[in-house]
Amino acid sequence: MTEQAIVETAHSSDANPVGEARSLGADARRALARNPLFWISATMIFIFVLMAIWPSLFTNTDPTEAVLSQARERPNSEAWFGRDIQGYDIYARVIYGARASILVGVFTTLFTTTIGAALGITAAYFGGWTDSLISRVTDIFFAIPLLLGAILFMSAFPSSNDPYFVVVFKVVAAISLLGWPALTRLMRSSVMQVLPNDYVQAARALGASPWRIIRSHVIPNSLGPIIVVATINLGAYIALEATLSFLGIGLQPPVISWGVSINDAIVGLRTTPHMLFFPSLFLSLTVLAFIMLGDAVRDAYDPKTR
Amino acid sequence: MGKYIVRRLLQMIPVIIGTTFIIYAMVFALPGDPTAGKCGERQCPESFVAEYREKYNLDDPLPIQYAKYMGQVVQGDFGTNQYGVEVREDLAKRFAVTGRLALMAIAVEIVIGISAGILAGIRKGRFVDNLVLVSTLVVISIPIFVIGAVLQYFLGVRLGLFPVTVSSEATTYELLLPAIVLGSLSVAYVARLTRTNLVENLRADYVRTAISKGLSKRRAVGLHALRNSMIPVITFIGFDFGALLGGAIVTEGIFNIQGVGGYIYRGIQVRDGVAVVGAVTALVIIYLFVNLIVDLLYGVLDPRISHD
Amino acid sequence: MSATTVDTPQEKRGSGSKSKYVPQDGCLLEVDDLYVEFHTEEGVAKAINGVSFDLSQGETLAILGESGSGKSVTAQAIMGILDMPPAKIPSGQVRYCGRDLLTMDPNERRHTRGPEISMIFQDALSALNPVFPVGWQIAEMFRQHRGMNKSDALERAVGLMERVSIPAARERVKAYPHQFSGGMRQRIMIAMAIALDPAVLIADEPTTALDVTVQAQIMQLLADLQQERQMGLILITHDLGVVADVADRACVMYAGRLVEKSEILDLYAAPAHPYTRGLIDSIPRVDQKGQTLAAIGGLPPNLTRIPPGCPFHPRCYLARDICSGERPELRELVPGRFAACHFSEEVLGA
Numbered sequence: 001m002t003e004q005a006i007v008e009t010a011h012s013s014d015a016n017p018v019g020e021a022r023s024l025g026a027d028a029r030r031a032l033a034r035n036p037l038f039w040i041s042a043t044m045i046f047i048f049v050l051m052a053i054w055p056s057l058f059t060n061t062d063p064t065e066a067v068l069s070q071a072r073e074r075p076n077s078e079a080w081f082g083r084d085i086q087g088y089d090i091y092a093r094v095i096y097g098a099r100a101s102i103l104v105g106v107f108t109t110l111f112t113t114t115i116g117a118a119l120g121i122t123a124a125y126f127g128g129w130t131d132s133l134i135s136r137v138t139d140i141f142f143a144i145p146l147l148l149g150a151i152l153f154m155s156a157f158p159s160s161n162d163p164y165f166v167v168v169f170k171v172v173a174a175i176s177l178l179g180w181p182a183l184t185r186l187m188r189s190s191v192m193q194v195l196p197n198d199y200v201q202a203a204r205a206l207g208a209s210p211w212r213i214i215r216s217h218v219i220p221n222s223l224g225p226i227i228v229v230a231t232i233n234l235g236a237y238i239a240l241e242a243t244l245s246f247l248g249i250g251l252q253p254p255v256i257s258w259g260v261s262i263n264d265a266i267v268g269l270r271t272t273p274h275m276l277f278f279p280s281l282f283l284s285l286t287v288l289a290f291i292m293l294g295d296a297v298r299d300a301y302d303p304k305t306r
Numbered sequence: 307m308g309k310y311i312v313r314r315l316l317q318m319i320p321v322i323i324g325t326t327f328i329i330y331a332m333v334f335a336l337p338g339d340p341t342a343g344k345c346g347e348r349q350c351p352e353s354f355v356a357e358y359r360e361k362y363n364l365d366d367p368l369p370i371q372y373a374k375y376m377g378q379v380v381q382g383d384f385g386t387n388q389y390g391v392e393v394r395e396d397l398a399k400r401f402a403v404t405g406r407l408a409l410m411a412i413a414v415e416i417v418i419g420i421s422a423g424i425l426a427g428i429r430k431g432r433f434v435d436n437l438v439l440v441s442t443l444v445v446i447s448i449p450i451f452v453i454g455a456v457l458q459y460f461l462g463v464r465l466g467l468f469p470v471t472v473s474s475e476a477t478t479y480e481l482l483l484p485a486i487v488l489g490s491l492s493v494a495y496v497a498r499l500t501r502t503n504l505v506e507n508l509r510a511d512y513v514r515t516a517i518s519k520g521l522s523k524r525r526a527v528g529l530h531a532l533r534n535s536m537i538p539v540i541t542f543i544g545f546d547f548g549a550l551l552g553g554a555i556v557t558e559g560i561f562n563i564q565g566v567g568g569y570i571y572r573g574i575q576v577r578d579g580v581a582v583v584g585a586v587t588a589l590v591i592i593y594l595f596v597n598l599i600v601d602l603l604y605g606v607l608d609p610r611i612s613h614d
Numbered sequence: 615m616s617a618t619t620v621d622t623p624q625e626k627r628g629s630g631s632k633s634k635y636v637p638q639d640g641c642l643l644e645v646d647d648l649y650v651e652f653h654t655e656e657g658v659a660k661a662i663n664g665v666s667f668d669l670s671q672g673e674t675l676a677i678l679g680e681s682g683s684g685k686s687v688t689a690q691a692i693m694g695i696l697d698m699p700p701a702k703i704p705s706g707q708v709r710y711c712g713r714d715l716l717t718m719d720p721n722e723r724r725h726t727r728g729p730e731i732s733m734i735f736q737d738a739l740s741a742l743n744p745v746f747p748v749g750w751q752i753a754e755m756f757r758q759h760r761g762m763n764k765s766d767a768l769e770r771a772v773g774l775m776e777r778v779s780i781p782a783a784r785e786r787v788k789a790y791p792h793q794f795s796g797g798m799r800q801r802i803m804i805a806m807a808i809a810l811d812p813a814v815l816i817a818d819e820p821t822t823a824l825d826v827t828v829q830a831q832i833m834q835l836l837a838d839l840q841q842e843r844q845m846g847l848i849l850i851t852h853d854l855g856v857v858a859d860v861a862d863r864a865c866v867m868y869a870g871r872l873v874e875k876s877e878i879l880d881l882y883a884a885p886a887h888p889y890t891r892g893l894i895d896s897i898p899r900v901d902q903k904g905q906t907l908a909a910i911g912g913l914p915p916n917l918t919r920i921p922p923g924c925p926f927h928p929r930c931y932l933a934r935d936i937c938s939g940e941r942p943e944l945r946e947l948v949p950g951r952f953a954a955c956h957f958s959e960e961v962l963g964a
Contacts, residue, residue: 136317140324143590145552148570152332152582155574239449243556246451247571266455270463280452288447511740517695519806520728521758530743537745609790610744 032300041292048286052102055095063092063256074274081278085264090275093256094282100257101286103168104175104241109234111176112183117226119180120187121214124195134184142181147243150174154249164255171241171250179237186229190222197221224301231294235287242283258283311602318594322587323376329586330372333579375583384584387573393584396569401551401588403476404558404565408550410481411489415543419493423500423539428527430505438501442494454487454560471562481563488557492546499542503535510534537607544600548593635711635730635813642813642846643669643692643731648706650684650691650870652917653699659917661687663870664706669814669846674837676861676878677850678893682914684870685850689816692848693733694723710814728759732812736819738799742791748802749775749787755809774805778835797828801835808839815840816848821856833860855897858882866890869915869925872944875952886953886962888930924955932957 032038051058067087075082081090123134153174162170194200195218203213244250245259246266253260258279265275366374378385384393426438445453461483462470468483507513508531516526555567566585573582605611650662662684669675677685690696692708694715708715710730715723735741743751752774753767762770768787775783778801791799800820807815817836821829837860840847849857857864857878864881866874866889874887885891892910912929915921921928927937936956944954947962955961 136320137324139317139321140328143321143325143593144328144586145549145589145593147555148552148567148586148589149329149332151555151571152329152574152586156332235447239447242449243451246449247556247559262449262452266451269455269459276452276455280448283449284444284447284452287449288443291443291446511735511737512743514695515735515741516743518693518727518733519755519758520724520726521754522724525758530746533745534743608745610792 028300032296035296035300037292038296038300041289041296044285044289045293048098048289049102051095051098053099055099058095059089059092061089061092063088063096064254065089082272082274084261084275085268085272090261090278093261094258094278096256097258097261097279098282098286100168100251100255100259101238101241101283104171105234105238105286105290107169107172108175108179108237109230111172112179112233113226113230115176115180116183117187117219117223119184120226121191121218121222123184124188124191125210125214125218131188135188138181138184141178142185144178146175146178147240149178150240150244151247151249153177154244158249167251167255171244174244175237175240179233183226183229183233187222187226190225191218194218194222228294228298228301231297232291235290235294238283238290239287307605311598314598314601318598321594322591325590326376326379326583326587327369327372329590330375330583331368333574333582334368334371379584379587384588385580387578387581393581396581397566397585397588400564400566400569400585401592403563404551404554404567406476406478407481407485407488407554407557407563407565408547410478410485411492411550412543412547414486414489415492415496415546419496420500420536420539422493422497424504424532426497426501427504427508427535430501430508435501438497442497445490445494450487450491451556451560453490454484454557457483457487458560472564474564476563484557484561484563487560488550488554492543492550496539496543500535500539503538504531507531507535537604540607541600541604544603545597548596551592552589635713635726637671637813638712640670641668642671642711643848644707644709645688645692646707646709648688648691648708649704650687650696651702651704653702654918657918660920661701661870661917662691662706663920665867665870665872667865667872667875669848671813671846672840672844673863674840674847674849674861676857676864677848677867678852678854678857678864678890679867680852680893680914682917683867685852685867686818687870688867689733689818689848689850693727693731693816695733725759728755728812729810730812731814731816732807732810733816733818734800734803734807734820737823738796738803739791739823741803742799744791747788747790748794749789752802752806752809755806759810770809771805774809775802778802778805778839780805796824797832800824800828800832804832804835804839808843808845811843812845814846814848816850818850819852820849822851822853829856833857836860854882854893866893869920870917871925871954872952873926873954875944877950880951884962886947886951886958887926887955888932888957888961889926890953891961892929932960 065088067083067089070083070087073083081094084090084093119134119138123131123138150171154170157170200213200217203217241250242257242259242262245252245257246263248263251257251260253264261279262276262283265272265279269276375385382394384397387393387396422438422442426435429435458470461467469480472480472484508527510531512534513526513531516530517523521530551566553567554563554565555571557563558565558567559571566589570582570585572578573585644666645668646666648662648665649660652659652661665684665688667675677688679685687696687701691701691703692715696703703716706716710726715726718726742748749768749771752771753762753764756762756767756770757764760767772783772787775787780786780798780801786794791802794802800823804820815836820836821832824832833856836847836849839845840860849861851857861878864874864876864878865872866881866887868889874881874885874890876886881890882894885894889910896909910929915925915928921938923936923938923941924930924933925941927933930937932955934956940956942954942956944952945958946952947958953961
């Protein structure tokens with residue numbers, strides 16, 4: 001679905017926020033609670049987040065313990081997912097690899113959404129030259145291909161010996177720097193659809209301050225589409241992080257991440273497919289979980305597509 | 307219409323300047339000596355370094371450097387890369403390959419994506435619909451480099467259906483599998499977008515009118531509903547062309563395609579600033595023009611959109 | 615314009631018509647004990663519960679009722695444009711010239727839509743396809759049903775647009791629906807519906823979305839066309855004001871049933887059902903300025919839970935014990951007057 005369509009459909013469901021919004025919101029929550037996809041994706045996300053915070057809950061094996069003699073072993077009772085080229089336990093690597101992906105996904109989403117929402121609201125609400133300026137700056141960043149820009153950024157700030165969180169933060173910064181324009185555009189058009197409504201006009205006529213109107217009328221009624229897109233984007237950012245690692249310029253060994261593991265495994269695809277399969281599976285499941293969650297939320301708020 | 311195009315073209319100028327400046331700044335902020343490695347193993351002689359710095363205005367402040375560079379680009383001079391080859395020549399060759407790859411990916415999107423979406427939309431809730439929904443979700447959630455590597459191995463190496471890598475000639479047959487890989491994510495989006503729009507339009511009042519006009523189901527769905535459903539799909543595919551050019555880098559890496567993505571990637575790694583900036587500038591300009599064309603096309607497809 | 619492109623009298627129904635459907639004793643359409651239900655997540659909504667009426671050649675029948683009373687569903691069932699599922703027609707017949715449309719071969723039935731029975735909708739903006747020119751949409755009738763070529767069909771479309779009084783029809787034939795005003799769009803809708811000279815025209819709330827002044831023009835146009843072509847016209851509306859001058863007979867629907875059926879003038883003069891009375895009393899009247907407007911209290915019932923007995927009893931000012939226990943059947947009070955109320959005589963006398 002295009003972003004514009006998401007804005008339009010999300011708005012068609014809350015056309016009357018004064019009288020029926022509450023019941024519509026309640027309806028949506030009920031629809032969400034009835035949707036098995038929502039529960040499946042929420043459960044999966046919960047597990048992955050737990051994995052990221054507390055990996056030792058899932059495995060006692062040290063992911064950095066190399067048993068070279070058993071390198072490339074197929075899955076067996078001792079190493080459930082087998083071992084990789086260094087003799088690391090793949091199951092433990094996959095569990096510990098969740099952290100990088102979740103961190104990148106969550107923080108990039110946080111940054112892009114905050115920047116996007118703030119700029120989008122400002123542009124749409126104040127209009128005039130503010131809008132023109134923000135829109136042109138947004139256009140500039142939007143025109144840079146995301147992947148190429150991120151590669152360039154990571155190359156401009158290479159991270160050979162930086163600590164873990166610094167490297168993760170660099171990836172977050174690289175994707176955020178180029179990821180916010182899409183959300184700014186989305187938020188701008190979402191707010192543009194809210195502004196002409198009577199309740200906003202009424203608040204203006206009553207002399208409410210811009211900040212108050214934005215906080216109590218504009219934000220609650222225009223946030224829907226951006227939340228849906230942000231959820232789906234979270235999955236996309238995780239995939240992008242893995243792509244950067246795959247290209248050898250994102251996270252790099254000794255950092256444990258799914259992208260790094262996949263990069264290591266691709267050369268040996270023929271002889272050791274299990275090395276590729278498990279990190280890919282976990283990566284895909286995480287991306288899938290966020291896409292499904294976003295879909296479920298959108299469906300709940302947009303009965304038309306049900 | 308004419309006014310609209312002029313306004314859009316004028317709006318493009320600051321965007322092109324801003325974008326290329328950011329790229330320029332990032333490329334020349336790349337760490338390391340830009341002349342390193344230009345003279346083989348040895349340290350470059352003093353005179354060469356001085357000449358190089360003079361040629362690329364490296365001793366000027368960044369904005370001046372950039373202005374001088376753009377002054378040349380406007381005259382069609384993208385400079386020469388490390389090997390002394392005109393970047394413009396390189397780009398022409400590389401863009402021809404990546405452009406063909408992207409066009410083939412678009413063709414895959416149209417053929418597979420739209421037909422899968424239509425099939426799912428008219429059989430909403432049935433087996434085909436669920437099959438399309440699930441398989442597109444799988445494709446969307448698997449990163450493209452995994453899809454690429456796995457397809458390359460199974461279809462290329464194992465079954466030998468496709469060439470494993472692409473030669474410098476880059477024939478259509480060689481580019482077929484890479485095009486499928488490059489287009490895979492968009493195929494999934496196109497299928498879902500087509501389905502969603504078709505389902506929505508099937509419930510539209512004008513489809514009910516079409517039925518009450520005594521038209522066949524085939525005509526009511528295949529012409530009236532589909533014509534409306536295709537507007538956002540075609541727009542998406544149009545915009546996707548620009549995105550595919552810049553996003554082909556992973557696919558090009560896997561299949562060893564001599565395209566733009568690989569050119570930029572290698573340029574970044576060997577700090578060939580002139581090559582990188584030139585290629586990205588060209589990409590951005592193409593992207594902006596494609597978007598303008600798609601916006602105009604949108605006005606043609608949907609008579610309610612006016613560009614006056 | 616050449617003579618062949620105008621609707622010539624020779625093509626009129628009844629005078630050398632090629633139609634294989636011939637009205638029996640002037641009766642075009644008979645709806646016989648029709649039931650329609652919708653199977654939804656919330657349960658089975660009984661939208662139509664045993665509705666019967668008929669329509670003769672040249673007659674205008676009004677179907678009145680609040681939204682949700684089942685009038686539009688009745689029209690869609692006749693037209694065959696209900697979405698099935700969720701809709702289901704468990705029993706009943708819709709006979710056109712003696713042939714049951716519901717059991718007819720789907721392809722044969724499709725060919726009745728347009729040449730025999732035609733329909734116009736409330737919101738012409740959404741009922742017309744936004745991406746095709748209006749002339750093309752009208753011409754599509756001739757091209758698909760009559761196999762005409764493009765230019766002839768377009769020429770006919772121009773003629774029809776002129777007949778429904780669209781100014782500069784020839785220039786505007788290539789314009790799109792959004793480029794017309796609401797009233798003009800509804801005229802285009804009407805032109806499309808009468809293109810193949812149907813015997814029955816169903817108009818579902820044709821004027822509801824329009825300004826008051828335009829409403830009158832559209833009603834006049836419909837009345838003129840009905841006179842001119844001797845169509846059977848079914849006018850569906852919640853607005854009793856707009857049909858009084860045009861309709862011959864009226865059916866009043868409530869919760870998927872007919873509660874009253876009679877000549878329209880009798881109905882206005884003395885309603886025989888408390889619901890009809892409530893509808894009439896709620897029409898604002900110039901001669902009663904200053905008085906409180908009488909409205910019917912409460913809301914129409916949820917169709918998944920229609921009250922037992924008379925479905926109207928929870929809102930009825932006359933309701934007594936029997937009303938919640940026993941459902942009144944539609945009965946003939948005097949010849950030609952039917953009502954479904956235990957106390958119709960009382961209502962009439964009041």
